[in-house]
Amino acid sequence: MDEFLAGIEQLAIVRGLKASFVAYPIVNALHIMSIGALLTSVWLMDLRILGAFRSLPYVPFVTLLRRTAFTAFAGALVTGSLLFSVRAREYAAMPIFLTKMTLILLAVANFLTFMRHAKGGDEPPGGTVTILAVLSLVLWTSVLFAGRFIGFLN
Amino acid sequence: MQSPFNGIRSVTLAAAVILAAGTAAYAHHGWSWTQDGFFELRGKITAIYIGNPHATLDVDADGEAWRVDLAPPSRTIAAGFTEEVAKVGDEVTAIGHRSRDETEKWMKAARVIVNGKAYDVYPDRVPPA
Numbered sequence: 001m002d003e004f005l006a007g008i009e010q011l012a013i014v015r016g017l018k019a020s021f022v023a024y025p026i027v028n029a030l031h032i033m034s035i036g037a038l039l040t041s042v043w044l045m046d047l048r049i050l051g052a053f054r055s056l057p058y059v060p061f062v063t064l065l066r067r068t069a070f071t072a073f074a075g076a077l078v079t080g081s082l083l084f085s086v087r088a089r090e091y092a093a094m095p096i097f098l099t100k101m102t103l104i105l106l107a108v109a110n111f112l113t114f115m116r117h118a119k120g121g122d123e124p125p126g127g128t129v130t131i132l133a134v135l136s137l138v139l140w141t142s143v144l145f146a147g148r149f150i151g152f153l154n
Numbered sequence: 155m156q157s158p159f160n161g162i163r164s165v166t167l168a169a170a171v172i173l174a175a176g177t178a179a180y181a182h183h184g185w186s187w188t189q190d191g192f193f194e195l196r197g198k199i200t201a202i203y204i205g206n207p208h209a210t211l212d213v214d215a216d217g218e219a220w221r222v223d224l225a226p227p228s229r230t231i232a233a234g235f236t237e238e239v240a241k242v243g244d245e246v247t248a249i250g251h252r253s254r255d256e257t258e259k260w261m262k263a264a265r266v267i268v269n270g271k272a273y274d275v276y277p278d279r280v281p282p283a
Contacts, residue, residue: 028207
């Protein structure tokens with residue numbers, strides 16, 4: 001594992017990013033942008049499922065936000081991997097980083113469970129889906145906080 | 155609105171405030187996590203990292219493993235401190251401020267001295283001559 005992580009640090013693109021004056025802050029900014037879009041779409045989507053903004057049609061609203069969240073998550077994954085890569089061994093050894101990764105896995109598992117339960121219908125079905133929406137809000141918000149603390153604990 | 159999310163929002167906000175307050179002392183961004191008085195560390199370099207988000211040295215000082223934070227790479231390199239001027243095993247003196255939490259062997263340096271040469275990575279923060 002250590003060798004694999006050290007190998008990542010030695011990749012040409014990663015070495016360039018490590019030493020760059022401009023690229024690293026740009027990747028950093030794009031990571032923040034992706035997370036902002038992800039958290040906003042997750043919050044709006046989950047609040048709609050929990051009964052807010054009832055005047056907005058459920059299906060198109062949630063569909064749009066789910067797509068936005070997907071795209072934003074993909075962006076966060078790419079930019080986050082790049083930020084990780086410059087000091088892969090250092091981050092991989094940090095409990096707060098591992099906490100964040102665990103929270104992301106839980107949030108993704110929660111999303112997959114949600115997709116199994118939320119088939120069809122013009123309005124959210126309530127019950128299990130309500131609990132999953134609350135979990136989604138808590139997990140994604142926790143991911144954000146855990147991520148921010150990486151910068152303050154290393 | 156009488157939806158359940160008012161409660162959720164309050165819980166999330168409360169959790170955020172508690173988290174922020176509880177960990178503020180550990181902040182390694184900026185200088186807020188360091189003591190006010192100057193601190194000097196002497197030891198042997200065990201690892202050098204000149205890169206984003208900021209450069210660091212690992213230093214062995216009398217058997218204690220220390221982490222010395224320097225400036226971001228642009229600033230560190232501008233001060234003349236590059237991978238060419240220091241190597242693992244070199245004696246180093248780091249002058250700056252140590253963590254307020256003294257159980258943490260961690261400091262942030264304004265000046266490092268290696269092989270008789272001083273590098274001011276934070277020139278505005280070096281001790282007055």
